[in-house]
Amino acid sequence: xxxITENTRIEVREIVLTFFAEExxxxxxxxxxxxxxxxxxxxxxxxxxxxxxxxxxxxNLDIELKTIGKYAVKHPVETIGQLIEMQMLxxxxxxxxxxxxx
Amino acid sequence: MAENTIxxxxxxxxxxxxxxxxxxxxxxxDVFQAYLTMAASSVGNELLTFHPGSNPLLQDELLNQYIxxxxxxxxxxxxxxSGVKPVMxxxxxxGIYAALYSTGSISFETGLLFIQKAYESIRHTLPGNHxxxxxxxxxxxxxxxxxxxxxxxNLAIVNRxxxxxxxxxxxxxxxxxxxxxxxxxxxxxxxxxxxTIPYHTSLLAEAAKLLSETVFTADVRAPEIPVISVLSQxxxxxxxxxxxxxxxLPLPSxx
Numbered sequence: 001x002x003x004i005t006e007n008t009r010i011e012v013r014e015i016v017l018t019f020f021a022e023e024x025x026x027x028x029x030x031x032x033x034x035x036x037x038x039x040x041x042x043x044x045x046x047x048x049x050x051x052x053x054x055x056x057x058x059x060n061l062d063i064e065l066k067t068i069g070k071y072a073v074k075h076p077v078e079t080i081g082q083l084i085e086m087q088m089l090x091x092x093x094x095x096x097x098x099x100x101x102x
Numbered sequence: 103m104a105e106n107t108i109x110x111x112x113x114x115x116x117x118x119x120x121x122x123x124x125x126x127x128x129x130x131x132d133v134f135q136a137y138l139t140m141a142a143s144s145v146g147n148e149l150l151t152f153h154p155g156s157n158p159l160l161q162d163e164l165l166n167q168y169i170x171x172x173x174x175x176x177x178x179x180x181x182x183x184s185g186v187k188p189v190m191x192x193x194x195x196x197g198i199y200a201a202l203y204s205t206g207s208i209s210f211e212t213g214l215l216f217i218q219k220a221y222e223s224i225r226h227t228l229p230g231n232h233x234x235x236x237x238x239x240x241x242x243x244x245x246x247x248x249x250x251x252x253x254x255x256n257l258a259i260v261n262r263x264x265x266x267x268x269x270x271x272x273x274x275x276x277x278x279x280x281x282x283x284x285x286x287x288x289x290x291x292x293x294x295x296x297x298t299i300p301y302h303t304s305l306l307a308e309a310a311k312l313l314s315e316t317v318f319t320a321d322v323r324a325p326e327i328p329v330i331s332v333l334s335q336x337x338x339x340x341x342x343x344x345x346x347x348x349x350x351l352p353l354p355s356x357x
Contacts, residue, residue: 045291066288
């Protein structure tokens with residue numbers, strides 16, 4: 001289980017904002033926690049998939065995509081803030097993500 | 103510094119037509135209309151009723167393929183006339199015809215003919231609308247096979263976009279069951295593609311034979327730009343492959 005620090009949160013936030021600014025050709029300074037990924041940025045699940053792969057590589061995460069998918073069914077992600085929170089949980093709990101439900 | 107390279111990639115069909123391309127390319131609407139008019143004279147005036155923003159034609163599989171092809175040819179025509187030269191081209195599924203047109207391999211009218219004959223061949227050899235296709239993101243090939251085996255679904259993976267992004271085809275009831283089970287299994291995204299033909303499956307083998315009769319007698323030239331087969335990821339430049347390419351409707355199922 002990875003130890004999450006304030007620096008991790010800052011780093012994750014920076015990666016997420018930079019990623020969506022580039023992928024969606026959006027002004028990074030205009031993206032905040034309340035920005036809707038689909039309505040405001042025209043984002044899609046392929047982008048989500050790519051972002052997960054970036055984090056898996058960066059933090060050497062042991063997690064299956066379907067574990068994230070099962071978690072996301074009960075905890076849908078609509079905004080950038082929700083996505084960052086989910087990403088923090090993925091880094092912290094990896095394949096034990098679903099145990100949070102118990 | 104690495105030199106920038108450009109490739110043209112053409113869609114199989116259009117599911118939505120939300121944006122106005124003329125906002126970024128002012129000449130687009132005029133060029134598109136010119137191609138639309140040419141196509142209408144070949145395959146029917148119904149195409150002339152198409153209008154971006156109000157597009158019921160996209161609900162018809164054959165008309166949708168024509169529109170997708172016209173959109174691809176218009177875009178390629180504008181870019182090529184502006185001096186934009188791709189190093190290679192590719193077309194998803196039926197997008198191969200716009201790819202071949204953009205390389206100078208076939209004429210615009212020949213592309214329309216191939217689309218029409220492919221559709222007619224399929225409808226002739228595979229009557230009924232009880233087939234479908236879907237896209238699934240977030241599951242592996244093993245996950246997908248597991249769902250199919252566990253629920254006795256007769257489906258085929260017909261395109262692998264990445265290790266976790268696939269296109270699947272088969273009986274429409276089995277597709278619908280698969281979509282439900284895929285979401286339960288943790289797919290990040292799973293949706294029907296809204297077609298009634300199981301493209302790239304062995305179910306289309308007879309249709310491919312019929313289509314080949316048209317392709318082998320058509321005026322098909324070697325492409326000026328390499329074409330990539332999205333089905334096999336092969337680089338296709340030789341004349342004989344160009345002839346075979348439009349016939350490649352079926353893709354055998356993986357064992």
